[in-house]
Amino acid sequence: MLFRCAAAAIALCYAISCGRLPSFGGPFHPYADRAVPTALEQRTANAVASVNFDQRGFDTLGEEFILFTAVLGAVLVLRRARDEHAVSPRPGPVPPTVRLAGTVLLPVALVTGVYVVAHGQLTPGGGFQGGVVLATGLHIAYLAADYRVLRAVRPRTVLDLSDAMAAGVFAALGLAGLVWGSAYLENVLPLGTLGALTSGGIVPLLNAAVGVEVGCALVVLVAAFLDQALEIGTG
DSSP: OHHHHHHHHHHHHHHHHHHTSOOTTOSOOHHHHHHHHHHHHTTOSOHHHHIIIIITHHHHHHHHHHHHHHHHHHHHHTSOOTTEEEOOOOOOOOOHHHHHHHHHHHHHHHHHHHHHHHTTTTSSOOHHHHHHHHHHHHTHHHHHSOHHHHHHHSOHHHHHHHHHHHHHHHHHHHHHHHHHSSSTTOOOSOOOOTTSTTTTTTHHHHHHHHHHHHHHHHHHHHHHHHHHHHTEEEO
16 A cells, blocks of 8 residues: 555656656757756766766665665575585686686776776766676686686675675765755865866765775675575585
8 A cells, every 4th residue: 555655656746747848859958958067067077977976966875775775685585595505616617718818807807997986077987887897807707717716806795894884985975965065965075176086076985985885786796696506505
């Protein structure tokens, strides 16, 4: 009953909102006309990052916790059951060319992920994209070596804590807007110079928090599936 009432209210609000949207292909774009000037005013060269972390930061907070909750649910579902036991994974043969390519690409992928996160307020990319690159780059160790090497370079406990702490940091940064400003997640830090690495005020910090949370969450998620497939037996 609660879901039906909430769904009906959301559907009504959605229908009213859609009825007031500008026509497709028309010359009037109220959101775009405001988003780009606001991004430049807030010294954020990447307008998409300004929209995500500044103009609608509260929505991005919800998106981050959707991922956090999804990973938490997957880890709980894939945890070892009472009738399961741990087994030792058997390494398979890796061609020398794959091993060489992985050895070269692993540091490149990790550096690229850090770069995408750190420059999210300047160029296309940011915490979500950079976090995916970091998580993907770390799993090159699994392709280039074997599961035991991947397990050694991705400590589950540390990543679990980092995932939770990064999500908490994003939420905690919003309190700065309430303490020194007038709204949750308000951009109250010095804006810096447009185009500089430290520009954007609170946007780089939120980008970094999201990058850590997304990267750790995806590594933990894939680890849960790999553990279930390679380390857990039944009977």
